[in-house]
Amino acid sequence: xxxxxxxxIELAKQSQRFDGRGFTDYRQPILITTNISKTAxxxxxxxxxxxxxxAGVKLAIEKPYNDTPDEGGIMVNVELTPMSNPDFEPGPPxxxxxxxxxxxxxxxxxxxxxxxxxxxxxxxxxAWFVTIDLITVNVAGxxxxxxxxxxxxxxxxxxxxxxxxxxxVIDYKQKTNKALPLLKEPLPVTVFKICGSLFLDxxxxxxxxxxxxxxxxxxxxxxxxxxxxGGTAPLTLEDxxxxxxxxxxxxxxxxxxxxxxxx
Amino acid sequence: xxxxxxxxxxxxxxxxxxxxxxxxxxxxxxxxxxxAIYARALGLxxxxxxxxxxxxxxxxxxxxxxxKIIGQIIDITMTGWRISTATAYSALLNVKDATTxxxxxxxxxxxxxxxxxxxxxxxxxxxxxxxIDVTMKEPGLHRISGGRIIRMSCQKVPRVIxxxxxMITLIKDKTGCSITVGQNGLVWIRGDADNExxxxxxxxxxxxxxxxxxxxxxxxxFLTKHAKPVVRAPESxxxxxxxxxxxxxxxxxxxxxxREQYTMGEN
Numbered sequence: 001x002x003x004x005x006x007x008x009i010e011l012a013k014q015s016q017r018f019d020g021r022g023f024t025d026y027r028q029p030i031l032i033t034t035n036i037s038k039t040a041x042x043x044x045x046x047x048x049x050x051x052x053x054x055a056g057v058k059l060a061i062e063k064p065y066n067d068t069p070d071e072g073g074i075m076v077n078v079e080l081t082p083m084s085n086p087d088f089e090p091g092p093p094x095x096x097x098x099x100x101x102x103x104x105x106x107x108x109x110x111x112x113x114x115x116x117x118x119x120x121x122x123x124x125x126x127a128w129f130v131t132i133d134l135i136t137v138n139v140a141g142x143x144x145x146x147x148x149x150x151x152x153x154x155x156x157x158x159x160x161x162x163x164x165x166x167x168x169v170i171d172y173k174q175k176t177n178k179a180l181p182l183l184k185e186p187l188p189v190t191v192f193k194i195c196g197s198l199f200l201d202x203x204x205x206x207x208x209x210x211x212x213x214x215x216x217x218x219x220x221x222x223x224x225x226x227x228x229x230g231g232t233a234p235l236t237l238e239d240x241x242x243x244x245x246x247x248x249x250x251x252x253x254x255x256x257x258x259x260x261x262x263x
Numbered sequence: 264x265x266x267x268x269x270x271x272x273x274x275x276x277x278x279x280x281x282x283x284x285x286x287x288x289x290x291x292x293x294x295x296x297x298x299a300i301y302a303r304a305l306g307l308x309x310x311x312x313x314x315x316x317x318x319x320x321x322x323x324x325x326x327x328x329x330x331k332i333i334g335q336i337i338d339i340t341m342t343g344w345r346i347s348t349a350t351a352y353s354a355l356l357n358v359k360d361a362t363t364x365x366x367x368x369x370x371x372x373x374x375x376x377x378x379x380x381x382x383x384x385x386x387x388x389x390x391x392x393x394x395i396d397v398t399m400k401e402p403g404l405h406r407i408s409g410g411r412i413i414r415m416s417c418q419k420v421p422r423v424i425x426x427x428x429x430m431i432t433l434i435k436d437k438t439g440c441s442i443t444v445g446q447n448g449l450v451w452i453r454g455d456a457d458n459e460x461x462x463x464x465x466x467x468x469x470x471x472x473x474x475x476x477x478x479x480x481x482x483x484x485f486l487t488k489h490a491k492p493v494v495r496a497p498e499s500x501x502x503x504x505x506x507x508x509x510x511x512x513x514x515x516x517x518x519x520x521x522r523e524q525y526t527m528g529e530n
Contacts, residue, residue, distance in 0.1 A: 003414075010409070
């Protein structure tokens with residue numbers, strides 16, 4: 001159920017936000033905890049306001065794809081658990097979960113964030129494959145940013161497990177001190193458009209009142225690696241320019257929060 | 264062992280014996296086996312006359328005859344509207360209970376109330392299968408426009424209203440907002456946008472500290488600190504705003520209603 005759509009729009013017209021924040025303010029607290037799981041190679045829990053999401057990174061050796069015999073690979077899964085929001089149902093991933101997984105995946109993949117060549121052990125035969133699992137704990141809006149932040153935090157905290165070079169058996173109980181070869185650190189920021197105004201870190205109610213959204217994944221140097229547009233309303237060129245400015249600025253802010261917890 | 268087995272305002276768990284003997288009557292969230300009365304929910308015991316009842320600490324809203332609730336239109340049927348009550352059960356609002364105006368068979372009901380609209384309604388019937396009928400043909404029942412809807416625990420609604428409406432009157436006076444509390448835990452607040460937020464925070468404060476003594480003083484202090492001073496509306500408008508009477512906290516004199524519910528009882 002959703003309430004207050006009309007009031008959110010009315011307030012947006014008067015340049016006010018429903019919960020009294022500024023348009024570009026993130027909710028507090030922003031909490032990032034890494035190494036929350038003993039069994040995962042890397043893991044993180046991210047909280048932005050009331051939104052809580054967990055990410056886990058698993059590493060496994062598999063046969064590389066035929067078109068990239070000297071590279072490893074990544075895979076992102078999102079589980080929107082029914083306990084995290086009354087709108088979510090159990091069962092196979094729905095369209096929202098698939099979209100979220102793909103946006104996070106594309107942000108990392110297209111930024112070439114992980115050095116895929118370094119994941120390869122024997123070309124054409126063996127390479128490390130990275131699986132990122134995202135599980136929602138509480139969904140109160142702005143899941144894209146929280147998911148992207150959790151995925152990156154988990155990747156940054158991931159270490160390879162011990163692998164016997166002769167038998168190829170992985171001992172998941174022991175970690176080496178070799179971290180994942182991260183080249184870049186892309187972070188997605190989602191900008192919502194409500195009644196002509198641009199909103200950041202929206203609540204669930206604002207999300208439902210929004211006309212359009214644009215998720216922008218960017219590097220520390222401002223290189224944009226992925227875009228994802230949602231919602232029915234069109235965006236003008238000026239809108240997109242403003243959104244990109246906002247997103248790169250706020251990505252820097254989130255990156256600072258992340259680096260503060262992972263020294 | 265006969266008589267009362269627990270004292271008032273103690274916390275009991277489901278299945279705990281509250282009283283023995285026919286001197287007492289089982290009220291809300293209690294049941295009788297043989298001559299003893301047991302608790303059905305985790306909560307505080309209270310005694311009103313001969314009726315033992317439990318105020319649960321938490322739990323969903325159970326629709327009851329005579330409750331004023333806030334709901335959302337979720338469907339339009341041949342003869343009226345289906346209303347989501349923020350509980351497991353939806354309610355039906357018949358056209359004849361929605362307006363005194365004559366409505367033709369061919370009229371478009373969505374012009375009166377569309378899907379997504381919020382309404383203040385009163386429950387006029389609850390069947391044993393929890394089918395709910397509601398009406399809008401009483402003062403204070405209407406379609407909601409503007410302001411904000413917040414959702415709170417329905418078990419804390421009596422605390423937000425206070426004894427003889429003391430708490431709600433305090434909040435209204437301090438913030439100048441008009442507030443309608445539905446028994447199902449949905450609250451409609453309308454007034455100055457900043458003060459609307461202050462009211463929301465005040466209600467969250469009450470929810471959080473509902474078990475504590477001197478809550479009214481705390482809320483008073485909170486509102487004095489945070490609320491924007493109220494510009495008094497002219498006398499005529501104020502009367503209109505105050506027309507919306509709140510249901511009172513079920514108190515000492517509520518035993519008649521309890522008895523009615525007892526005779527209506529589930530089994």
